Amino acid sequence: MTTQAGIEVDGLRKRFGATQALDGMSFTVRPGRVTGFVGPNGAGKSTTMRVVLGLDAPDAGRALVGGRPYRALAEPLCRLGSLLDAGALQPSRSARNHLLWLAHTQGLPAPRVDQVLVRVGLAEVARRRAGGFSLGMRQRLGIAAALLGDPPALMLDEPFNGLDPEGIRWIRALLASLAADGRAVLVSTHLMSELEGVADHLVVVGRGRVVADTGVRELLAGVAGGRVTLRTAAPLAAVEVLAPAGATVQPTGPETLTVTGLPGEAIVARLMEAGVPFAELAAHRANLEEAYLELTRDAVQYRGSVEQEVER
Ligand SMILES: Nc1ncnc2c1ncn2[C@@H]1O[C@H](COP(=O)(O)OP(=O)(O)OP(=O)(O)O)[C@@H](O)[C@H]1O
Numbered sequence: 001m002t003t004q005a006g007i008e009v010d011g012l013r014k015r016f017g018a019t020q021a022l023d024g025m026s027f028t029v030r031p032g033r034v035t036g037f038v039g040p041n042g043a044g045k046s047t048t049m050r051v052v053l054g055l056d057a058p059d060a061g062r063a064l065v066g067g068r069p070y071r072a073l074a075e076p077l078c079r080l081g082s083l084l085d086a087g088a089l090q091p092s093r094s095a096r097n098h099l100l101w102l103a104h105t106q107g108l109p110a111p112r113v114d115q116v117l118v119r120v121g122l123a124e125v126a127r128r129r130a131g132g133f134s135l136g137m138r139q140r141l142g143i144a145a146a147l148l149g150d151p152p153a154l155m156l157d158e159p160f161n162g163l164d165p166e167g168i169r170w171i172r173a174l175l176a177s178l179a180a181d182g183r184a185v186l187v188s189t190h191l192m193s194e195l196e197g198v199a200d201h202l203v204v205v206g207r208g209r210v211v212a213d214t215g216v217r218e219l220l221a222g223v224a225g226g227r228v229t230l231r232t233a234a235p236l237a238a239v240e241v242l243a244p245a246g247a248t249v250q251p252t253g254p255e256t257l258t259v260t261g262l263p264g265e266a267i268v269a270r271l272m273e274a275g276v277p278f279a280e281l282a283a284h285r286a287n288l289e290e291a292y293l294e295l296t297r298d299a300v301q302y303r304g305s306v307e308q309e310v311e312r
Contacts, residue, residue: 006030006184007080007153011061012051014044014208021047022058023208029186031152034179036199036216037188038292044208045188046084049157053082065153077106081146083139083156091131095122095141098130102145116144121170135162143174153184160194172198192292199288204295212295219291228259228267231280241274242267255279 007029014022022044029035037045050056052063054071065073065080073079090098099113117123120140125133130141139159146154156175160168175198179185189195195202202219204212232238235257239249247262259267264283271278286294 006066007052007155007186008064008067009048009052009061010063012048012058012063013060014047014051014056014058021208022051022061025061025205025209027203027210027213029153029155029184029203030201031184032179032182033200034175034185034187034195034198035201035203036192036195037186037203037205038192038195039190039205039211041190043190043205045190045205046157047208048205049082049084049155049186049188052080052155053084055084075106075149077102077108077149077151079149079151079153081149081151081154083142083146083159085142085157091129093130094127095130095133095137095144096126098141099144099148103148106149108148112148112150116147119147120144120174136164136167139163139167139171143171152182153186154178155186157188158190159187160189160191168194193287193289196288202292204292206296214295216288216291219295220286220288227284227286228262228264229280229282229284230257230259230267230278231255232257232271232276232278234276234278237274237276238271238278241270241276245270 009028010026012022012025013020025044025048037048039045047056051058052065052070054069062069070076070080093101096113096117099116100110103110103113114123114126117126120143122137122140122144125137130138133141139162143156143159146156159171163171175185175187179200187195187199199216201215202212203210229252230238233255235251235255238257242249242259242262245262245266247267248260250258252258264281268281
């Protein structure tokens with residue numbers, strides 16, 4: 001694997017007729033982590049990936065793989081593995097023959113085919129016609145093709161599509177292990193929940209540009225923001241004790257309060273000092289979906305304006 005393994009997208013612009021599909025898209029996919037590429041349908045994710053692969057020419061900007069344009073790479077499959085459309089295969093060919101053909105066109109050794117078939121869990125069905133494969137099996141075959149050249153960078157467009165929960169768990173584990181190998185992994189999805197527990201970094205996009213570019217740990221820490229749910233028979237007394245200590249307290253039920261701005265330990269200490277009884281105290285850990293909603297709150301405004309345009 002090369003050291004310059006990442007993918008760089010810099011100021012991409014692309015218009016299709018009246019649609020500005022990419023409007024200054026810029027981000028970097030670094031080695032050793034899974035970068036989630038997230039945004040609603042039509043945000044420009046697939047177009048970005050097509051530009052990286054040289055399948056669409058940008059109106060402006062550039063995309064580099066390991067420091068070079070994809071089309072300038074001597075052994076592209078050994079530099080960047082990609083899954084764009086899992087349906088794109090010759091249905092009468094067996095999975096193994098599909099990969100053998102691909103390996104042959106790229107000058108890759110045949111034994112590599114059997115290695116990747118094992119890695120994606122298709123070894124037992126390798127000689128069956130790919131045309132009879134379920135969508136999940138096709139996704140696995142597409143990933144096998146992406147892994148064929150043992151590339152330091154991978155780019156997968158909606159790899160969770162059509163997978164059952166077991167398939168989703170499997171892809172998450174695979175992505176994590178590919179990043180642990182030191183590879184740069186970019187995974188697009190329009191469903192944030194699919195990236196739960198696997199993405200290290202997020203590039204959130206909307207309307208052809210990056211809305212947020214952030215580490216997942218920082219994002220979750222910021223959103224969790226020390227929100228604590230408190231159950232107490234004396235809510236008024238609790239407010240009187242906690243508010244002067246700097247907490248923001250909101251009633252969420254007859255005997256429940258949501259407390260922000262004060263860590264759980266400090267809340268316990270204050271309540272006990274003041275002799276305020278409480279039955280339950282739960283620190284809330286944000287999930288990725290909530291963090292995403294908070295990040296994209298501004299997009300609600302955008303959605304509103306789109307609806308108005310449609311109504312007009
Ligand atoms: N070949 C094309 N011709 C015309 N418009 C296109 C073409 N490709 C993409 N677009 C438009 O560009 C915008 C961005 O599309 P793109 O497929 O990149 O978004 P996306 O984020 O990948 O969404 P999805 O998850 O729906 O694929 C959309 O409005 C889409 O309709």
